[in-house]
Amino acid sequence: MAANEADEEATVSLVDVLEEDEELEQEASAVLGGSDSEKCSYPEGYVKRQALYACNTCTPKGGEPAGICLACSYKCHEGHELFELYTKRNFRCDCGNDKFGEMECKLFPEKEKANSGNKYSHNFFGLYCTCDRPYPDPEDELPDEMIQCIICEDWFHGRHLGCVVPESVELQEMICESCMNKSPFLWTYAAHVAVPPVLKVCKAEEEGKVEVEHDEDETKPEKEVSESTEDNKQQVEVNGTAGCKRKLQELEDTSAEGSCSGCRLGEMKASGQSRAQQGAVFWPSAWRTKLCSCTHCKNLFVDAGVAFLLDETDTVLAYENKGKTTEQAGGVEGRDPLMSALNNLNRVQQLEIIHEYNDMKTELKDYLQTFAAEGKVVTPEDIRHFFEQQQTRKRRRANAGQYYCS
Numbered sequence: 001m002a003a004n005e006a007d008e009e010a011t012v013s014l015v016d017v018l019e020e021d022e023e024l025e026q027e028a029s030a031v032l033g034g035s036d037s038e039k040c041s042y043p044e045g046y047v048k049r050q051a052l053y054a055c056n057t058c059t060p061k062g063g064e065p066a067g068i069c070l071a072c073s074y075k076c077h078e079g080h081e082l083f084e085l086y087t088k089r090n091f092r093c094d095c096g097n098d099k100f101g102e103m104e105c106k107l108f109p110e111k112e113k114a115n116s117g118n119k120y121s122h123n124f125f126g127l128y129c130t131c132d133r134p135y136p137d138p139e140d141e142l143p144d145e146m147i148q149c150i151i152c153e154d155w156f157h158g159r160h161l162g163c164v165v166p167e168s169v170e171l172q173e174m175i176c177e178s179c180m181n182k183s184p185f186l187w188t189y190a191a192h193v194a195v196p197p198v199l200k201v202c203k204a205e206e207e208g209k210v211e212v213e214h215d216e217d218e219t220k221p222e223k224e225v226s227e228s229t230e231d232n233k234q235q236v237e238v239n240g241t242a243g244c245k246r247k248l249q250e251l252e253d254t255s256a257e258g259s260c261s262g263c264r265l266g267e268m269k270a271s272g273q274s275r276a277q278q279g280a281v282f283w284p285s286a287w288r289t290k291l292c293s294c295t296h297c298k299n300l301f302v303d304a305g306v307a308f309l310l311d312e313t314d315t316v317l318a319y320e321n322k323g324k325t326t327e328q329a330g331g332v333e334g335r336d337p338l339m340s341a342l343n344n345l346n347r348v349q350q351l352e353i354i355h356e357y358n359d360m361k362t363e364l365k366d367y368l369q370t371f372a373a374e375g376k377v378v379t380p381e382d383i384r385h386f387f388e389q390q391q392t393r394k395r396r397r398a399n400a401g402q403y404y405c406s
């Protein structure tokens with residue numbers, strides 16, 4: 001509007017920026033999956049998936065682990081040392097319950113003493129992976145990405161997964177080796193629907209040179225199919241369906257399904273295709289839709305405590321989409337000063353900004369007001385300047401922190 005035609009590419013009007021501010025808000029809520037930043041999530045019970053934090057100030061290592069919701073991280077634990085746990089499923093906010101001693105939740109103090117359905121791990125003390133290290137790790141100089149297992153929800157160093165991490169890993173779901181072995185029937189799916197394992201040609205060979213082994217090779221020796229004795233009973237019975245004999249006692253579902261044609265897992269087993277049962281497994285998008293949900297298989301998932309795998313809306317992707325109310329229309333970078341500024345920051349900075357989003361939004365609006373008052377247009381440069389100021393101020397605050405230590 002204010003911008004004249006010639007400047008249109010380089011500058012944007014205040015109205016544009018305020019609209020894009022809305023987009024930033026949507027992006028932030030996508031990351032936080034619609035988690036409420038005002039209300040404690042406790043009254044909602046065990047939330048299917050939510051952004052979660054642990055407080056090292058209130059519940060440090062040596063005591064009992066506890067997790068708190070997004071709103072409590074802002075309102076009840078401001079200035080505390082928080083571990084960002086990203087998202088976890090089926091969790092109920094612990095803020096102010098028995099694990100916190102005298103400390104009271106400001107948002108929802110009427111909590112039960114404990115949440116018996118919550119699952120905890122070393123993540124709640126800021127430790128991750130099979131190596132049980134903090135992240136970021138001051139003693140670890142090797143750059144390595146952390147990848148979350150979709151079953152145990154722990155985070156693992158790429159180099160500690162027991163396999164070569166495939167490219168475009170962010171588009172895939174990962175199940176760690178330990179979780180694979182707890183639900184051994186997943187190895188059958190791994191041979192059919194997972195991303196084929198990438199094998200290093202030779203350890204002596206230079207790093208980075210890898211060979212992709214396509215596991216579709218039907219001529220592979222079948223001995224891997226006869227699985228170890230650790231396999232559970234049901235799985236052996238599924239094996240029995242290979243010859244289309246209706247042996248499965250559990251297959252109570254006597255409906256229209258043909259003798260064994262109904263069970264995809266049985267079909268996969270019968271095909272004899274297999275893969276080495278070691279290392280983490282990466283799964284392509286929409287792989288969950290390929291899981292068999294016949295009565296027998298549902299029981300397998302339920303008994304192994306992984307029934308959520310049959311639920312497409314359990315994915316982090318579905319959770320992130322839930323937070324977005326609308327798709328970013330024509331989101332071309334460069335025409336989108338707030339988003340491109342945000343994209344230029346590293347992940348830690350992005351998370352900090354999102355965490356402090358409400359404060360920042362107010363400051364950003366104030367900053368933009370000065371442009372409105374002077375009738376000036378806002379350029380992407382101005383927005384970058386704003387973010388830089390924010391960072392400088394934060395550093396100062398961090399340096400001054402010791403004076404305010406309570």
Ligand SMILES: [Zn+2]
Pocket residue numbers: 039040041042068069070071072093094095107
């Ligand atoms: Zn809470």
Ligand SMILES: [Zn+2]
Pocket residue numbers: 055056057058059076077080
């Ligand atoms: Zn705290």
Ligand SMILES: [Zn+2]
Pocket residue numbers: 040071072075076095096104105106107108
């Ligand atoms: Zn609270």
Ligand SMILES: [Zn+2]
Pocket residue numbers: 128129130131132133156157160
């Ligand atoms: Zn590790």
Ligand SMILES: [Zn+2]
Pocket residue numbers: 149150151152153154175176177178179
């Ligand atoms: Zn796992």
Ligand SMILES: [Zn+2]
Pocket residue numbers: 262263264265266292293294295296297298
């Ligand atoms: Zn089945």
